[in-house]
Amino acid sequence: MPRACGLELTPTTLRAVVVDGSPKGWRVTAYAEKEIPPPAEGVDPKEAYAKEVAAFIVEAKLPRGVLIPSLAAAHATIREVSLPFGSDEQLRKTVKFELESHSHAIDVEQVVVDFVRVDQKEKQTYLLAFAAEKKDVKARIDQMTLARIDPPSIDFDATAALNAILNSGGLNGTDAFVALYATRAGCFHYFVSGGLKLLRVLPLGSAEDGFEGKASAEVGRTLLRVSSGQDLPEVLVCGDADDLPGLAARIARETGVKARAIELMPEGLEFEGAEKARRAGGAALGLALKGIGLDRVGIDLRREEFTYERKTDQLKRAVAMLLLMVNIFLGLWAYKAWADRGFVQGRTKDLMAVERKMWKDLFPEEKEPAKPLEAFRSRKAEWQESQGGGGHPVPVSALNYWAMLFNKIQVQNKFFISTLTVSAAPGQAQIKLGGTADPAPEVERIWTAIRTEKAFANAKAPATTLDKGMWRWDMDIPLVTEESPK
Structure with missing residues (x-):
């Protein structure tokens, strides 16, 4: 519960x-x-x-x-005030300032004000205002x-x-009464008629000498104030007093109004x-x-x-602030991304203009391609392929020389090739061989056979050295091509 x-x-x-x-x-x-x-x-x-x-x-x-x-x-x-408004919103906006005019001891900026409605007549609202x-x-x-x-x-x-x-449960259905709530430090005195109409805070402690007589006199003053020629309301007494029934009896005796003690x-x-x-x-x-x-x-x-603020409201506000910060961040990020995109697009246009100019300078007689950079890459790949630097493991131009070379090498004794390099460039080409053989004349015999091929006519005499019972040899063969210098 x-x-x-x-x-x-x-x-x-x-x-x-x-x-x-x-x-x-x-x-x-x-x-x-x-x-x-x-x-x-x-x-x-x-x-x-x-x-x-x-x-x-x-x-x-x-x-x-x-x-x-x-x-x-x-x-x-605590003051009674009246305002020419009816809605709570209007009343709350103005009651503090109206209260200040009734009590010059308060500073409206330094008090919290609340109120209860006492009465409503035509366009005038009567309030009991409280300021703390x-x-x-x-x-x-x-x-x-x-x-x-x-x-x-x-x-x-x-x-x-x-x-x-x-x-x-002590009201017995009545909605109009005067009440006295007693404490050792003071008393609270009320008049209620369908709602709170009057509240007085009395510096009258229930332990004081003569408390009952003073309390009865205060109740009498209140009854005179609220009677207005009508039947006097019942008086209720409660709180911390030594003899509440005796207090009620004295009030009834001295005021002539029905009074009784109630339990709260x-x-x-x-x-x-x-x-x-x-x-x-x-x-x-x-x-x-x-x-x-x-x-x-x-x-x-x-x-x-x-x-x-409830904990859930505090959490909602924190989440709302977090979402606001996230939205601000995303907005700034989107703006930066948009600005960066514009910058990149501008730089891309500049680079494409440079590419088109380079194409016109290098290939003035050819039609400008839609994507000059890709066309440049394609031309470069074609040139590398023609020079042995394409995607093939062995240059196409070198395969013919290999075929002619191995056609001339007819081995009769031990003859091993450990290195073979073919290099080709416009106007010149060369093959380098290296390996071991036994006996040494086998190297001389194969070199002589190689030179019988026109392309290998410029083959240089091999260099041989004895190494661990085998002859190590190296052979340079400048190739004779159609582009070779005469």
């Missing part, structure tokens, strides 16, 4: 309520609280407080998935970050307590600290209910630069 935790933070106490369930049905599963000791001498109070909050979350084993912390409404600016200092909101988020928590919402303790009242926590709590939860856990309960989707007031201070 969905699980949420509400964390009420005061300067002296931390209170947490854990709720399981959904708006259709829920139950309180745990409560924890901790007194905040004064900081040690020389220690930064803010840093010490943040560490106490982080330690409390760990010690109480609070769920970190959905945790809603509170801000003190006593430090907020941005530094306070940021400090609360930083405290949660230290505890490795990203709260999806931040609410005031006063509106959180009202959320608990509105979701409790459901019945049947069986966990440790259940009694403390009943007395002081109202605000934390309202925060936890907000976490599971039961928010009947609608105040959220995570706005403007503090707007909450």
Whole structure:
């Protein structure tokens, strides 16, 4: 089941309520609280407080998935304002500036503002506006970050307590009432009629002397303000006071209005600290209910630069940024490729012009081919082939000389050829032979036979040397061709 935790933070106490369930049905599963000791001498109070909050979350084993912390409404600016707009978008754009005109102590650039609608008359919208200092909101988020928590919402303790009242079973179906939520540090006073109409934060702690009399007097003032000649609404009292039924009885006696005490926590709590939860856990309960989707007031201070983003939204934004960077890179790459293509095409045209000019210079009488470079390669291959440098292992022009040479070599004794080279060039050609023979006259006899061929008439006398019982010989044969010099 969905699980949420509400964390009420005061300067002296931390209170947490854990709720399981959904708006259709829920139950309180745990409560924890901790007194905040004064900081040690020389220690930064803010840093010490943040560490106490982080330690409390760990010690109480609070769920970190959905945790809603509170801000003190006593430090907020709360004013009734009216604007000539009806849409939320228009109201949010202007409510901050209208609030500044009602409270000159605030700087619109340094506050986060939210509101609830109080009434709508013709083209005028009446609001109850709440402003919190941005530094306070940021400090609360930083405290949660230290505890490795990203709260999806931040609410005031006063509106959180009202959320608990509105979701409790003590209303008995009424939608108009005056409520007093008491705490040891102060009281929250509400008037609700189909929605929140009035909220007062009273510096009146339930442990003060004469608390009941002062609280009854404040309720009387509120009743006078909201009566408008109509029937007075019922008064509900709840929270951390020593005698809530006695307080309700005194209010009823002094104001003449029906008053009763209500329980905010459901019945049947069986966990440790259940009694403390009943007395002081109202605000934390309202925060936890907000976490599971039961928010009947609608105040959220995570706005403007503090707007909450779900992990999936953060991932989507990161992916969107990555895709944007990839698209920019691909665009730049495509532009560079296009520019490079134009450069290459230009250079190719220049080279082709050079090739055509070379062809005309070398072969002025021939028709210019479509691809001069390929024609040059073909002509070169033909010339190399004619000079023995083509694709054949033996030059074509040399094969005839080989045939004539071997036709003249008629071996009678040992005669071995180990090297044979034929070189041919325009106007001259030559054959070089080398090998071994035995006896030496065999070399002389074969040389004489070779010279009988007209092409080999210029054969030079062989050089012979004795090497390991065999005669090593070398023979040069300048060829006589039609192109040979006379």
